[in-house]
Amino acid sequence: MKLDKRPAPHIRFQDTNTTLMLDVVILLLVLCALAYLFYGLRALAVCGFSVAVAVVSDVLCSFLRGKKANVRDLSPVITGLIIALAMPATVSYYVVAAAVLFAIVVVKHPFGGTGNNVFNPAAAGFSFAAICWPLQVFMYPMPFAALDVAGTFSYKLQAFVYGDTVIKLFQNPAFVLKLGGTPTNDITEMILGNYPGPMGATNILVLLTCLIYLLFRRTIRWQLPIPYLASCAFMAFLFPRIGTNGIQSLLYEMMSGMLLFGAVFMITDPATSPKRDTSLVIYGIFTGIITMLFRYFGGFEESMSFAVLFANVFAPVIDRYNESIHRMIRRKNLEVRKAKRAQKA
Amino acid sequence: MKLEKLRERKKHSRWLEGIFSKNPVFVKGLALPFAIMITTNLKNAVALSIIFACVLIPTVLLASLTGKYLPRWLSMMVYSLFAMALVIASIPLIQPISPEIGDSLGIYIPIVAVNAVLQMLCLRYSEKNFSPTIMALTDAVTYSIGFCLALCLIAALREYFGSGTLWGISVQLPVRLSGLQVAFSGFILTAFFSAFFRFVKRFLLCLTYRRLSRHAEGTAPL
Numbered sequence: 001m002k003l004d005k006r007p008a009p010h011i012r013f014q015d016t017n018t019t020l021m022l023d024v025v026i027l028l029l030v031l032c033a034l035a036y037l038f039y040g041l042r043a044l045a046v047c048g049f050s051v052a053v054a055v056v057s058d059v060l061c062s063f064l065r066g067k068k069a070n071v072r073d074l075s076p077v078i079t080g081l082i083i084a085l086a087m088p089a090t091v092s093y094y095v096v097a098a099a100v101l102f103a104i105v106v107v108k109h110p111f112g113g114t115g116n117n118v119f120n121p122a123a124a125g126f127s128f129a130a131i132c133w134p135l136q137v138f139m140y141p142m143p144f145a146a147l148d149v150a151g152t153f154s155y156k157l158q159a160f161v162y163g164d165t166v167i168k169l170f171q172n173p174a175f176v177l178k179l180g181g182t183p184t185n186d187i188t189e190m191i192l193g194n195y196p197g198p199m200g201a202t203n204i205l206v207l208l209t210c211l212i213y214l215l216f217r218r219t220i221r222w223q224l225p226i227p228y229l230a231s232c233a234f235m236a237f238l239f240p241r242i243g244t245n246g247i248q249s250l251l252y253e254m255m256s257g258m259l260l261f262g263a264v265f266m267i268t269d270p271a272t273s274p275k276r277d278t279s280l281v282i283y284g285i286f287t288g289i290i291t292m293l294f295r296y297f298g299g300f301e302e303s304m305s306f307a308v309l310f311a312n313v314f315a316p317v318i319d320r321y322n323e324s325i326h327r328m329i330r331r332k333n334l335e336v337r338k339a340k341r342a343q344k345a
Numbered sequence: 346m347k348l349e350k351l352r353e354r355k356k357h358s359r360w361l362e363g364i365f366s367k368n369p370v371f372v373k374g375l376a377l378p379f380a381i382m383i384t385t386n387l388k389n390a391v392a393l394s395i396i397f398a399c400v401l402i403p404t405v406l407l408a409s410l411t412g413k414y415l416p417r418w419l420s421m422m423v424y425s426l427f428a429m430a431l432v433i434a435s436i437p438l439i440q441p442i443s444p445e446i447g448d449s450l451g452i453y454i455p456i457v458a459v460n461a462v463l464q465m466l467c468l469r470y471s472e473k474n475f476s477p478t479i480m481a482l483t484d485a486v487t488y489s490i491g492f493c494l495a496l497c498l499i500a501a502l503r504e505y506f507g508s509g510t511l512w513g514i515s516v517q518l519p520v521r522l523s524g525l526q527v528a529f530s531g532f533i534l535t536a537f538f539s540a541f542f543r544f545v546k547r548f549l550l551c552l553t554y555r556r557l558s559r560h561a562e563g564t565a566p567l
Contacts, residue, residue: 094520106533110540132524 015218021074023219024265027210028081031200034193039089042147043199047084049093053100054080061109075114079103082122082265085200086258086305087129088140090160090169092153095136099129119312120272122265123305130300138302139169140196170196171301174257178301182242183252190255198302201261211264220268223280228263229254231288241296259291262304272312274319276326283318287311350557351550363487370495370535371542375461379492380499381531383453387512390500392439392446393453394493399435400457402485404428405466409481412471424467428458443513462488499534 035043058076059069083099103125108117130137136153141160151162160167173183173195185195193203201207214220233250240249254260267273267287274283290310294303358366369375379397383389404424415423432455439446447454457463466488470481505511507525509518524530 098520098522110536128524131527132522 018072035199038143043089045149050084050096051080057104079122083125086126086198090141099125102128120269123308126305172197174301201258207260223277224284225263227281227284228288231285235292257302266308274315279318279322364491368491369462371539384500386504387500390496398489400431405485408467409470409478432458
């Protein structure tokens with residue numbers, strides 16, 4: 001018999017934390033490129049600034065905790081990119097900085113850094129920005145507007161101002177749905193992402209491609225995003241907010257805001273989601289229902305990140321109770337098998 | 346040897362432990378609802394600290410004086426009733442701060458009568474074989490000061506950065522973090538301050554220990 005003398009673990013996968021994170025980073029960079037296409041250099045500047053703040057604060061926090069900064073750990077890059085892509089391109093830089101700092105300094109490192117965080121840092125950072133500056137975060141420019149890198153959001157005009165140029169900002173279709181109206185956006189344009197919305201969350205086609213890529217690379221398991229999207233769609237179909245019909249409500253609810261973006265990048269965070277496949281399904285359905293309830297009765301039109309934070313609290317509980325249910329089933333099966341064996345004997 | 350000296354040092358700091366090393370909010374984690382919910386502005390914090398001191402000091406004094414004579418099952422009730430009477434009596438004291446302060450504090454004024462700091466100190470000093478009345482008075486005063494310090498620290502930060510004012514006077518600030526006015530930031534700030542206080546406490550303890558041990562090494566005969 002051939003013995004393997006190497007130390008454990010003997011079963012080795014080619015996937016490491018770095019490769020898994022790199023998959024997500026590549027997809028987020030694709031979304032960044034799309035944002036550049038729609039909003040010009042300003043989008044890239046916001047993304048770069050966000051990532052820089054995230055990486056620097058992460059290194060400083062690790063240093064404060066008495067640990068060496070891990071170069072292979074790409075999670076601050078992911079956090080920075082998700083926060084930047086969930087914001088409009090016209091957002092002021094200090095909003096992005098505050099959101100990223102909240103995510104890294106308050107939500108991630110006090111709980112023990114990468115892999116130990118209870119809440120999704122990106123969702124928490126975005127929620128903090130949304131609570132503090134709702135006007136900046138929920139007003140979006142039209143795609144292909146000429147945004148300047150150094151311009152800022154003006155509270156007086158509620159517009160993006162640089163020198164003499166004033167660019168009018170618009171609401172997302174999610175806001176129209178929140179008010180009880182029917183969005184007038186064309187469905188094809190919405191699929192292609194040509195409507196005012198968060199930088200990376202408008203292009204539905206690209207986001208679906210990202211989802212399929214991550215599923216086939218096995219970076220994420222299908223048991224989480226698919227039940228999540230299914231439960232969201234189910235609720236949108238059964239309880240439409242707009243007066244026309246269920247199908248139209250379903251299409252608009254699924255495509256507006258950052259529901260799909262959150263489904264691909266936020267809830268699938270392995271540190272804050274349950275471990276078992278069946279727990280993942282329960283968690284996905286639960287998060288979907290909470291997301292839709294937040295949309296129907298919440299204060300903001302875009303509440304995906306709040307729903308993610310709310311559901312994160314229940315992930316360990318779901319894991320624990322599901323484990324005990326599994327044990328019960330296994331025990332029952334064993335007893336039945338024993339009884340059969342006894343009968344045969 | 347070294348620990349004995351450390352203990353001796355601790356005996357001296359016992360007189361002021363309520364302010365820093367055993368701060369009721371940050372180190373002991375007592376009376377948290379006040380630290381989290383009402384600290385949205387400095388006026389609330391100061392008003393509640395005044396009521397807290399007015400209720401805590403006489404009640405603990407009463408507990409330490411009458412603890413020997415009252416049976417255990419009756420004592421807490423008597424102290425709570427006494428504290429409630431003091432709460433009602435001390436409300437006029439905070440009216441000069443602002444006319445609507447009573448409304449803005451709401452339910453948090455009456456629950457001062459049954460808060461955890463008061464109950465802990467009353468139980469500690471109503472026991473028969475415990476330290477003298479002067480210690481009870483010292484502890485009550487220092488715990489009130491520590492409580493006031495904690496509340497004012499959190500409230501000043503939340504008011505300054507959250508609503509851009511300090512004691513109702515507006516301050517020029519380039520960025521306003523209105524999220525600090527929401528309750529969750531009270532939790533977060535309390536947690537961070539708690540961590541900081543515990544760190545400083547531990548750091549000072551280590552420093553004293555090291556200095557004492559170095560001193561002992563220097564004087565030890567070869």
